[in-house]
Amino acid sequence: MLNRFTARPRHWALLFITSFSLVLGIAVYLVSTPPAVDESAPNMSEVLEALEATDFHNALIPPLQPPPDWEQYTLQAGDRLSHLWHEKWHLPLATLYTLLENREGAQHLNRVRPGQHIEWLASRDGQLLALRIWQSRAQGSEWLRESSGFSFRELTSQREVRLLRLEGTLNGILVNSLQDMPEIAGQQGAIAAALDRHLPLRRDARDGDQFSLLIEQEWLSNDPTPYSTRLLAFDYKGDRMQVRAARHQDGRFYTPEGVSLIPPFDRIPLAQRFRISSGFNLNRRHPITGRVQPHYGTDFATPVGTPVVAPADGRIIRRGWHPYGGNYLVIDHGQGFETRYLHLHRMYVNRGQDVRRGQQIGQTGNTGRSTGPHLHYELHINGRPVDAMRAELPSVEKLEGNDLREFKEQSQRLFAGLDNRMNLKEVAQLLPQSR
Ligand SMILES: [Zn+2]
Incomplete structure (x- = not known):
């Protein structure tokens, strides 16, 4: 959390203010609002259903995951922004329409094309907090949620990609084992969280396990801290698990053979269908x-x-x-x-x-x-x-066809960098230019 705060103080301030206002709002509402009395007799079952839907989630189970992370996508031929926005990224369409209402929004959002890189940050309840669209490595547009509406700025600084290779031995929890690595000062939490998301660390990690990580940092020429830090590949060797995987363009991790690390998912948790x-x-x-x-x-x-x-x-x-x-x-x-x-x-x-x-x-x-x-x-x-009935669920256990070929080509370089068989500058130069 600290790292994110240093890296992007505005966003965290925003996020903090948003969460705080939300909590305050709920508190004020609970304290000050007497139960509203409707003229018609309330439908008790609807009331209970509504209570069940809200209070349970908001009050009972606090989030286990780390704070929301930036998500990213590179536009492919045939993509429609509104479709991706709603169906894949689960962002409210109303927000897209709001952004399209002003001149800059219309100018940049109506003209997205394949190869452009999009990054966004969403709150836990699915609201867009920040959006960046890169026309090129040096030219981008950024929207930030403000108390009313969104602010807009052009990003014109040069982006530079640097790769880092880190090796470590597990001693206690992962984030502690990353603590004395100055190259990722302030980013340890995010990297540990990324790895935790892809490996059953809580179950199978043991002291003495060896790991190496290939990490991508992007820098803007006028910022003192990395603008983004991302895990690209890792190799984990332990008594209870040995996993080697690289990030694919879909944002998921696959083994060198192209097998997904996510278990396949069924749509419903019942043996038969019900209404x-x-x-x-x-x-x-x-x-x-x-x-x-x-x-x-x-x-x-x-x-x-x-x-x-x-x-x-x-x-x-x-x-x-x-x-x-x-x-x-x-x-x-x-x-x-x-x-x-x-x-x-x-x-x-x-x-x-x-x-x-x-x-x-x-x-x-x-x-x-x-x-x-x-x-x-x-x-x-x-x-x-x-929405569990509409979300894209992990079903492909293994990449195939073109997808597999592309993954193999990309991941070979990443693994070469990870294993110290290839100079990291060379690997960085071979990363897709569109990003
Ligand atoms: Zn329900």
């Missing part, structure tokens, strides 16, 4: 107050006792009970994927236990504040709830 009684909805309005109270999950209407199965391999990181959520479980699937199950009747797994895809973890029920037997199911990607 969806309430879908994921970020704009759902409270039936009485009319305030927007998002529903962060998908509700399946199921009879009590219906088996719930893990949609992918993972580890149970929470098991508990909550007045609104009832019996609940949370699974960490690695690489930023997490799933949550509420209102369970029975739970068959304990905290800390590893589960396999398809394994029965419990039974659906009607516990907590629930209006009828159902399963409330949530999928979180990189700390943000997304």
Whole structure:
């Protein structure tokens, strides 16, 4: 967190202010607003459903992931910005329209083309905080969320990419093992988090494990700290795991053979289909107050006792009970994927236990504040709830065709750099120029 703060004080100040205002807003609302009385008798089930949807998520389970990280994408031929924006990046379309309303926005956003590099930072609840579009390495546009609307600036400084190779031995937790590496001063937390996202460190890491990391830093000519730091490849050798992987253009990590590190995912955590009684909805309005109270999950209407199965391999990181959520479980699937199950009747797994895809973890029920037997199911990607019925789920276990060829070509160089078989300056020069 500290590193991000030093690197981008404005964003963190913004993020802090946003979160703080949100918490303050909720507090003020809770303290000052008497329950609104509607003329018509309130529909109790709707009220309870709304309560379940909001209070549970906001109050019960604090985020486990590190603060939101910059995400990035290089435009491909045939991409439509509005489609990517909404379907792939899960950003509100209304924000895109807001940006398009002013002159600079229209000028830059209407003219995106293949090869352009886009980076964005989103808050936990899916709001855009910052956006950068690079026309070239030296020419970019940046939007930052302000208290009202977005500020805009042109980025004209030269960008320089430098690669770093770090070697270490695990001693305690990873971030401590990176502590005395001056090249990444202030960035240790982010790098440890990136690796944690791709490896089952909490389960399989042991003191004495050896690792090497290939890290990309981008510098703007007039900034004293790196503008971005990214893990490109790593090699991890330990008693319980030996993994070697490189980042592909889709942002995921694959082994040298092109096998994904993310376990494949099933769409629903049930052995059969059931009616969806309430879908994921970020704009759902409270039936009485009319305030927007998002529903962060998908509700399946199921009879009590219906088996719930893990949609992918993972580890149970929470098991508990909550007045609104009832019996609940949370699974960490690695690489930023997490799933949550509420209102369970029975739970068959304990905290800390590893589960396999398809394994029965419990039974659906009607516990907590629930209006009828159902399963409330949530999928979180990189700390943000997304629509589990529409999200792009890891399904390809192995890259194929062109994708595999491109990955092999790129990753060969990255691995050569990682293994010290190739000069890092040369490797940097061979990275795609469009970025
Ligand atoms: Zn629900």
